Amino acid sequence: MTADLASLEARIGHRFGQRELLEQALTHRSYAARNNERLEFLGDSVLNCVVGLMLYRRFQQLQEGQLSRLRANLVNQQSLCEVARRIGLGAYLKLGEGELRSGGADRPSILADALESLFGAAFLDAGFPAAEGVIERLMGPAVVAIDPHTQGKDAKTLLQEWLQARRKGLPDYQLVAVTGQAHAQVFTVECRIEALGLRCQGTGNSRKAAEQAAAGAAYAQLAGH
Amino acid sequence: MTADLASLEARIGHRFGQRELLEQALTHRSYAARNNERLEFLGDSVLNCVVGLMLYRRFQQLQEGQLSRLRANLVNQQSLCEVARRIGLGAYLKLGEGELRSGGADRPSILADALESLFGAAFLDAGFPAAEGVIERLMGPAVVAIDPHTQGKDAKTLLQEWLQARRKGLPDYQLVAVTGQAHAQVFTVECRIEALGLRCQGTGNSRKAAEQAAAGAAYAQLAGH
Numbered sequence: 001m002t003a004d005l006a007s008l009e010a011r012i013g014h015r016f017g018q019r020e021l022l023e024q025a026l027t028h029r030s031y032a033a034r035n036n037e038r039l040e041f042l043g044d045s046v047l048n049c050v051v052g053l054m055l056y057r058r059f060q061q062l063q064e065g066q067l068s069r070l071r072a073n074l075v076n077q078q079s080l081c082e083v084a085r086r087i088g089l090g091a092y093l094k095l096g097e098g099e100l101r102s103g104g105a106d107r108p109s110i111l112a113d114a115l116e117s118l119f120g121a122a123f124l125d126a127g128f129p130a131a132e133g134v135i136e137r138l139m140g141p142a143v144v145a146i147d148p149h150t151q152g153k154d155a156k157t158l159l160q161e162w163l164q165a166r167r168k169g170l171p172d173y174q175l176v177a178v179t180g181q182a183h184a185q186v187f188t189v190e191c192r193i194e195a196l197g198l199r200c201q202g203t204g205n206s207r208k209a210a211e212q213a214a215a216g217a218a219y220a221q222l223a224g225h
Numbered sequence: 226m227t228a229d230l231a232s233l234e235a236r237i238g239h240r241f242g243q244r245e246l247l248e249q250a251l252t253h254r255s256y257a258a259r260n261n262e263r264l265e266f267l268g269d270s271v272l273n274c275v276v277g278l279m280l281y282r283r284f285q286q287l288q289e290g291q292l293s294r295l296r297a298n299l300v301n302q303q304s305l306c307e308v309a310r311r312i313g314l315g316a317y318l319k320l321g322e323g324e325l326r327s328g329g330a331d332r333p334s335i336l337a338d339a340l341e342s343l344f345g346a347a348f349l350d351a352g353f354p355a356a357e358g359v360i361e362r363l364m365g366p367a368v369v370a371i372d373p374h375t376q377g378k379d380a381k382t383l384l385q386e387w388l389q390a391r392r393k394g395l396p397d398y399q400l401v402a403v404t405g406q407a408h409a410q411v412f413t414v415e416c417r418i419e420a421l422g423l424r425c426q427g428t429g430n431s432r433k434a435a436e437q438a439a440a441g442a443a444y445a446q447l448a449g450h
Contacts, residue, residue, distance in 0.1 A: 038281060041289040045270075045277040052270040053348075056263060064266040123278070128353035 011087045025121035030096030036117035043120030050135040080112035155216035168195045236312045238362045250346035255321030261342035268345030275360040305337035380441035393420040
């Protein structure tokens, strides 16, 4: 059972003239031979084109390489998956039984691919302006929120730059705990900034990820993000 | 001195409302700070989108991966450079003196980038349909000519598949000559297909390249390409 398609059309802001395109975009390859893989190919390219245009217009001073980096940060599995979850896309997907049972309707790769397929379907259904409208509606908030000064830099780099600009010395990272079983360990790292008397912890499924999380927590406190 | 822009507009099939966009698309970074690099970013994405749509429509049976491979064969520096040369784009470019003197107006990377910039300029000037029109006009012949059965496969693979389908045994490759000086050697390889009594030679600047050339000659004879 999939949810009512009209409600999805309302969420993405496009009513399909060719409903079969919408249905195809929601069909995973595990469900039928006529699935969304070809539409995903098309959707990926129209998505990159529309987001490229949005960034080109918004950031008049940025060079080509910076625009490419911003786009890569906006158009990736994680960001697409977030958008897909926001519109509840998983409930509309047609998946094979195996995928359905193993949680495919909430799997990031399946959600991201289906969202791209939706963009491709709108493009085929009513041309570039239709795809542009859907993409601007769904991806627009992320484009507006993007900060070209911090994008592409990880938390440790941001924190280090913030501290160096204020001559506060480098932070120190200490592994303080490793918990969980061998195949699912959780690392806890503490980021210490002696000059400011600040200590922040972060966790992750690798030491590196935990360091980034700890640095992010420290940076958020210091830079007020 | 650059050539008359109206003649270029006629060749690409788009008359610019905003002539400054056309001028910017033809300006290399060696000439001015206001150059074509940002337009190239935009042009690359609209080019991939339009060629993606052309391939999607033309090859209804191909899967996503095959469509991507075909597009990569159509959209690359070499193919873009060929199109740029066909429309005489080099004569319209604005290059810094150094680039001009060192033959920049015929350099593949500069020509390919400028062509992408032109696509981006048409996109900004009059929207997606304008860019689509220019791209279809200039890239259309290559899309029509493309053969999905041979794209992405090298000559040795094609020949082997052709022979296996007919149970004719594998070809044998023999190095028959190496000529030229150490830094410019020319290899000659003979491709022998005993079952058919066929022998074809090929040359190249490596043994591998000569084998491919020989296989290509044999395949051309057998498959009639």
